[in-house]
Amino acid sequence: MRVHVDNVSFAYAREPVVSGVSMELPEGGITVVIGPSGSGKSTLLQLLCGLLHPLHGKILFDGEDVTGVPTERRDVGVVFQSYALFPHLTVRENIAFGLQTGRRRFSLRSSRRRPSRRHMEERVWDTAALLSLERLLDRKPAQLSGGEQQRVALARAVAPRPSLLLLDEPLSALDARLRRTVRTELAALLRKLGTTAFYVTHDQEEAMLLADHLLVLDHGRIVQAGNPLDLYRRPQTSFVASFLGEANLVEVEARPVASTSPLPIRSHTPLGSFVLPACADGGWLLVRPEDLTEDPCGTLATVGDSRGMGSYDRVILLLEGGTEILAHFPSETSPAPGSKVRIGVRTRRPHFLARSE
Amino acid sequence: MSTVIVRRAGIAATAVLALALLTPVVVTAAGAFSGADAESVPDLILHVTGLWGGALLRSVEIVATVVPLALAIGAPAAWAFRRRPFPGSRLLESAALVPLAVPGVALAFSLIQVAGSAPRFALLVVGHLAYTLPMVVKTVTNAVETFDLRLEPAARSLGATGWETAVRVTVPLLMPALVLSSLLVFAVSWGEFNVSFLLATPLVQTFPAALYVTYTTNSFPVAAAATLIFLAPVVPALFAIQALGGEEFHRGLPA
Amino acid sequence: MTRSSWTGALLALPLLVFLVAAVAWPLVSLARHALSVPGWGAVRQVLEAGRYRTALVNSLGLSASAAVCSVLLAMGPAWILARERFPGRDALRTAISLPLTFSGVLVGFLMVVLLGRIGVIPEVLGALTGRRIFAGAAYTVAGLFLAYLYFELPRAVMTLESAFRRFPRELDAAARTLGAGPLQRLLKVGLPLAAPALRSALAVTFSAAMGSFGVALILSRRFTVAPLEIYKEMTGTLNDEVAGALALMLAFSTLAVDRLLSMGKR
Numbered sequence: 001m002r003v004h005v006d007n008v009s010f011a012y013a014r015e016p017v018v019s020g021v022s023m024e025l026p027e028g029g030i031t032v033v034i035g036p037s038g039s040g041k042s043t044l045l046q047l048l049c050g051l052l053h054p055l056h057g058k059i060l061f062d063g064e065d066v067t068g069v070p071t072e073r074r075d076v077g078v079v080f081q082s083y084a085l086f087p088h089l090t091v092r093e094n095i096a097f098g099l100q101t102g103r104r105r106f107s108l109r110s111s112r113r114r115p116s117r118r119h120m121e122e123r124v125w126d127t128a129a130l131l132s133l134e135r136l137l138d139r140k141p142a143q144l145s146g147g148e149q150q151r152v153a154l155a156r157a158v159a160p161r162p163s164l165l166l167l168d169e170p171l172s173a174l175d176a177r178l179r180r181t182v183r184t185e186l187a188a189l190l191r192k193l194g195t196t197a198f199y200v201t202h203d204q205e206e207a208m209l210l211a212d213h214l215l216v217l218d219h220g221r222i223v224q225a226g227n228p229l230d231l232y233r234r235p236q237t238s239f240v241a242s243f244l245g246e247a248n249l250v251e252v253e254a255r256p257v258a259s260t261s262p263l264p265i266r267s268h269t270p271l272g273s274f275v276l277p278a279c280a281d282g283g284w285l286l287v288r289p290e291d292l293t294e295d296p297c298g299t300l301a302t303v304g305d306s307r308g309m310g311s312y313d314r315v316i317l318l319l320e321g322g323t324e325i326l327a328h329f330p331s332e333t334s335p336a337p338g339s340k341v342r343i344g345v346r347t348r349r350p351h352f353l354a355r356s357e
Numbered sequence: 358m359s360t361v362i363v364r365r366a367g368i369a370a371t372a373v374l375a376l377a378l379l380t381p382v383v384v385t386a387a388g389a390f391s392g393a394d395a396e397s398v399p400d401l402i403l404h405v406t407g408l409w410g411g412a413l414l415r416s417v418e419i420v421a422t423v424v425p426l427a428l429a430i431g432a433p434a435a436w437a438f439r440r441r442p443f444p445g446s447r448l449l450e451s452a453a454l455v456p457l458a459v460p461g462v463a464l465a466f467s468l469i470q471v472a473g474s475a476p477r478f479a480l481l482v483v484g485h486l487a488y489t490l491p492m493v494v495k496t497v498t499n500a501v502e503t504f505d506l507r508l509e510p511a512a513r514s515l516g517a518t519g520w521e522t523a524v525r526v527t528v529p530l531l532m533p534a535l536v537l538s539s540l541l542v543f544a545v546s547w548g549e550f551n552v553s554f555l556l557a558t559p560l561v562q563t564f565p566a567a568l569y570v571t572y573t574t575n576s577f578p579v580a581a582a583a584t585l586i587f588l589a590p591v592v593p594a595l596f597a598i599q600a601l602g603g604e605e606f607h608r609g610l611p612a
Numbered sequence: 613m614t615r616s617s618w619t620g621a622l623l624a625l626p627l628l629v630f631l632v633a634a635v636a637w638p639l640v641s642l643a644r645h646a647l648s649v650p651g652w653g654a655v656r657q658v659l660e661a662g663r664y665r666t667a668l669v670n671s672l673g674l675s676a677s678a679a680v681c682s683v684l685l686a687m688g689p690a691w692i693l694a695r696e697r698f699p700g701r702d703a704l705r706t707a708i709s710l711p712l713t714f715s716g717v718l719v720g721f722l723m724v725v726l727l728g729r730i731g732v733i734p735e736v737l738g739a740l741t742g743r744r745i746f747a748g749a750a751y752t753v754a755g756l757f758l759a760y761l762y763f764e765l766p767r768a769v770m771t772l773e774s775a776f777r778r779f780p781r782e783l784d785a786a787a788r789t790l791g792a793g794p795l796q797r798l799l800k801v802g803l804p805l806a807a808p809a810l811r812s813a814l815a816v817t818f819s820a821a822m823g824s825f826g827v828a829l830i831l832s833r834r835f836t837v838a839p840l841e842i843y844k845e846m847t848g849t850l851n852d853e854v855a856g857a858l859a860l861m862l863a864f865s866t867l868a869v870d871r872l873l874s875m876g877k878r
Contacts, residue, residue: 049789051785071788072788073791074789076789077790080782082780084780086787086801087805088804101792157790160791166789367689367692368698370692374689375703375707378707378765379707379710381725430626430630433626434627434628437619437623437624438620443618446621449624456635457819458815458867459639460822460823460838460863460866462842463639463642463842463859464638464863466842467638467642467856468634470856471641471642487635490627494627544713548715550826551716551826568715569826587718588713592710599705599706606709606712607770607771607774608712608816609767610714610716611820611824611825612715612760612821612824612825612827
């Protein structure tokens with residue numbers, strides 16, 4: 001299903017939470033929304049499934065306006081952050097719940113009658129098999145581990161084959177180790193299902209792993225949207241740059257725009273000089289820690305603290321003038337703390353962020 | 358739209374219920390103190406206090422005995438149920454709640470039968486304890502459940518003895534629950550009528566029992582003034598209990 | 613037993629002693645006494661003789677109907693107080709909980725003030741219509757029932773409210789996202805989840821009504837209830853065994869219903 005959100009706003013008690021958001025969810029793709037807590041990402045999800053209604057703007061499913069359609073007729077599946085499993089029902093009954101409600105689909109095209117009993121049982125079994133829940137079907141939610149509850153919540157949401165799957169920080173209740181394994185499985189599963197999905201998270205690794213399309217939300221507005229790698233390499237604001245991973249933002253001084261010369265002009269920075277677009281107000285160079293490398297012709301730096309992280313060393317470098325730079329070096333060649341090294345930037349043209357306003 | 362209507366109707370129904378429950382009280386109070394020939398309220402209250410001074414004093418004595426006893430018997434047991442369970446502790450815990458479902462008249466009857474010759478004051482205290490101990494046990498077990506299981510071991514690991522742990526960690530943590538329990542015990546013991554009335558003798562009579570005599574013999578303003586004296590400590594106790602989040606008062610006073 | 617369970621047992625010992633000496637022993641001896649008449653004589657007498665049986669049946673009927681009515685009436689307000697936010701909510705809750713502080717005789721007195729022979733309501737209606745209706749209604753079965761409702765409603769609302777407040781909020785949302793309409797949500801999610809709360813509210817209100825003595829003491833005229841009969845027997849000391857049997861059966865039936873309703877909890 002294609003989902004189109006047109007200039008949607010929402011406020012709690014006059015406090016704007018979502019302001020003028022427009023977006024398009026690609027059909028069959030996973031759209032991930034990332035943002036700090038309070039940025040309005042969960043609210044956006046609740047607007048999509050109709051648990052909240054926008055003050056302004058429109059929401060279209062396959063071109064049809066569903067803004068006023070109640071949740072129960074929207075053909076969506078939701079995985080809640082707290083899972084919200086029905087405590088009085090078994091896993092089997094939880095998964096079957098959405099199959100028994102006989103949802104009157106809003107869209108005629110996807111309208112389906114309530115499935116037969118046998119068909120329903122098959123569907124519950126298939127969904128359980130998909131998430132390896134076969135052995136847990138007769139348990140109550142209270143008898144399940146956190147990871148199992150998460151899988152049941154997902155199974156319950158996908159069993160009715162919704163046209164749009166919404167996931168609200170589905171992994172945030174799991175511990176870090178489990179989260180890492182589950183998110184890989186989840187990514188594989190979502191690709192296999194091929195349902196249009198909208199995934200809310202505040203975890204950058206989760207976002208990079210899952211997203212076909214990434215939205216960064218801050219203070220109720222979309223600050224940047226696009227391909228996840230693109231956002232990582234070419235963020236438009238320092239907020240996006242530092243939210244999507246560790247970032248060194250190297251100050252670039254203002255330089256007159258007057259240069260109409262066809263020849264490229266080089267800007268000088270503490271990390272060397274680079275060819276950059278002209279800018280009146282200056283800005284920053286985005287240098288990711290993995291972009292730095294030892295370079296005999298590079299800038300002189302003193303090695304500060306250094307931590308082995310296993311696959312690489314996390315090194316803090318002090319440039320002349322006191323700028324601190326974070327670098328990731330391969331462990332074997334990593335310089336000792338206190339020593340002097342010359343460093344350079346791997347890419348010829350690092351990403352430049354113009355200072356706005 | 359329909360949810361808005363349902364919500365409004367619900368709020369209206371709630372308001373109607375509150376009004377229905379409040380009206381008899383307001384009407385009674387108004388009727389008692391608004392008559393032109395009525396004595397002034399303070400005079401009435403002085404009059405009632407003179408009339409029922411003995412019963413008032415007895416009620417105060419009973420409350421003053423029941424509150425510390427209920428805490429002393431109930432609180433350590435409640436703590437033990439959660440922190441030092443022993444074989445049969447589950448059973449004892451649910452047995453402690455049983456008196457709440459035993460009619461006061463039946464308990465009073467049986468108490469007189471087995472210990473009719475015991476001092477009536479002692480019997481009254483026993484009767485009140487039976488209905489207040491369950492509240493202490495429930496309130497304190499709830500409180501013990503909410504505080505961190507590791508705090509007491511942490512104190513022990515810092516070298517505190519069992520006694521020091523109790524005095525410096527457990528009791529301070531349980532203080533809100535103990536205050537709440539005291540208020541609950543106080544309110545119930547002050548207002549208990551069923552056991553008190555059956556166990557009362559002309560010499561040992563509690564104030565709620567006196568209240569009954571007033572209702573059946575005295576004039577309306579005197580009865581209303583006595584009611585006011587009866588409610589004066591309980592209503593603030595109810596507010597304090599609600600402010601402290603106490604749920605064990607939902608059974609109210611024995612009717 | 614380990615040392616820690618000995619500590620626990622020692623701390624709980626006073627409670628155990630109290631329960632055995634002050635609750636279990638009196639009730640057991642009440643039972644022994646009542647059953648001492650050969651061939652369950654006292655119990656049979658309660659079940660046969662008109663007055664006692666009527667009192668017990670009246671108590672059961674009045675308590676059950678007051679409990680059911682109050683819980684039904686309390687559901688809506690309890691839900692509103694627990695789940696909605698609106699100005700004046702705390703004031704409403706306080707007003708509703710106020711009668712919790714009234715003892716039974718006080719409730720009876722309020723009823724007499726309102727619906728007694730010269731009660732406020734008949735007087736006002738008399739002034740308005742010229743006919744004094746409902747005078748003395750307080751002393752009828754209906755008046756007694758109203759009085760029972762009066763002290764039961766706050767108990768029902770407060771018990772249900774604290775249970776409703778613990779309801780997970782997202783469950784309703786989850787049911788909606790799975791296509792359940794309002795009726796399905798009530799039947800498949802709301803009621804099953806509310807069942808334990810409803811049962812405990814019924815247990816609280818039923819045992820309060822069964823034990824209620826003060827209200828009937830003031831209001832009861834022809835319609836009698838078990839606690840009142842026990843009291844009359846006690847003061848008359850005419851037939852100790854039968855009164856004992858009645859007290860025993862009152863206690864037993866109250867306890868039985870209470871246990872039945874709280875089965876399966878915890």
